[in-house]
Amino acid sequence: xxxxxxxxxxxxxxxxxxxxxxxxxxxxxxxETWDALHGQLQTADAxxxxxxxxxxxxxxxxxxxxxxxxxxxxxxxxESIEVSGAGIVLCGAGMGVMGxxxxxxxxxxxxxxxxxxxxxxxxxxPLNKMIGVIGTAPKSGxxxxxxxxxxxxxxxxxxxxxGATVLLPVNVPGALLAIGDLHAVxxxxxxxxxxxxxxxxxxxxxxIFKGKALQLPMIRNDSHVxxxxxxxxxxxxxxxSVANMISFLTESEGFSPxxxxxxxxxxxxxxxxxxxxxxxxxxxxxxxxxxxSE
Ligand code: CA
Numbered sequence: 001x002x003x004x005x006x007x008x009x010x011x012x013x014x015x016x017x018x019x020x021x022x023x024x025x026x027x028x029x030x031x032e033t034w035d036a037l038h039g040q041l042q043t044a045d046a047x048x049x050x051x052x053x054x055x056x057x058x059x060x061x062x063x064x065x066x067x068x069x070x071x072x073x074x075x076x077x078x079e080s081i082e083v084s085g086a087g088i089v090l091c092g093a094g095m096g097v098m099g100x101x102x103x104x105x106x107x108x109x110x111x112x113x114x115x116x117x118x119x120x121x122x123x124x125x126p127l128n129k130m131i132g133v134i135g136t137a138p139k140s141g142x143x144x145x146x147x148x149x150x151x152x153x154x155x156x157x158x159x160x161x162x163g164a165t166v167l168l169p170v171n172v173p174g175a176l177l178a179i180g181d182l183h184a185v186x187x188x189x190x191x192x193x194x195x196x197x198x199x200x201x202x203x204x205x206x207x208i209f210k211g212k213a214l215q216l217p218m219i220r221n222d223s224h225v226x227x228x229x230x231x232x233x234x235x236x237x238x239x240x241s242v243a244n245m246i247s248f249l250t251e252s253e254g255f256s257p258x259x260x261x262x263x264x265x266x267x268x269x270x271x272x273x274x275x276x277x278x279x280x281x282x283x284x285x286x287x288x289x290x291x292x293s294e
């Protein structure tokens with residue numbers, strides 16, 4: 001197994017980033033990850049005003065997958081996610097959906113133990129560990145790790161968890177995969193501006209699919225195949241993620257456009273991943289039991 005230290009991190013995804021490691025397809029890779037605030041907040045009552053917002057959303061890596069070429073699909077199977085013993089939750093003025101109604105800011109450090117997130121003495125939440133930032137280098141330029149887009153990035157999708165496989169585009173040689181921003185638990189929408197932000201590690205198996213023309217990013221788990229899309233406009237993100245699912249069903253599964261639309265209307269769920277990042281992210285979940293190739 002290849003280990004990638006959290007000492008090798010990036011704040012933006014770009015073809016210019018120097019690889020932290022080169023790996024063969026089929027390799028297991030363990031990424032150590034910072035929390036989304038890069039460890040700047042360790043206590044609830046100290047440090048918020050001095051937060052350096054240019055130093056947030058670090059992603060560990062990138063790693064270069066040998067043989068990956070533009071036009072390929074990168075498959076990232078999430079084998080396991082480990083989180084540290086405490087996480088951070090934030091809300092406040094100007095942040096998230098309710099930022100207009102809040103004064104100042106509030107920071108909560110929440111212990112994580114025995115599979116539970118200790119929000120308060122009375123409220124303990126089951127762990128639902130997920131990856132906030134996972135992406136490849138974009139075709140051109142650089143995209144901050146806090147922004148979701150066609151390359152993946154800060155999608156903050158709670159279905160990116162243990163057992164799921166994330167499919168990402170290969171835009172540059174080696175793909176340059178980077179991962180960060182774990183959450184111990186988060187609701188769809190992430191309305192306050194954070195989940196339980198936590199450091200930890202992720203073990204994945206990377207692979208390459210040649211010659212697959214898929215509208216990406218996608219997720220596949222035991223029960224569903226999902227398409228994701230991000231845009232400043234939530235309506236556009238819905239339209240894009242639905243169109244991507246219809247493309248998948250017609251081009252990869254052989255459905256007629258009419259059957260693809262009708263079936264998606266009947267059995268698929270359109271869900272919000274998050275509405276608080278620079279672009280909002282939507283996913284369409286289609287049950288695998290109705291796929292022709294299954
Ligand atoms: Ca995030």
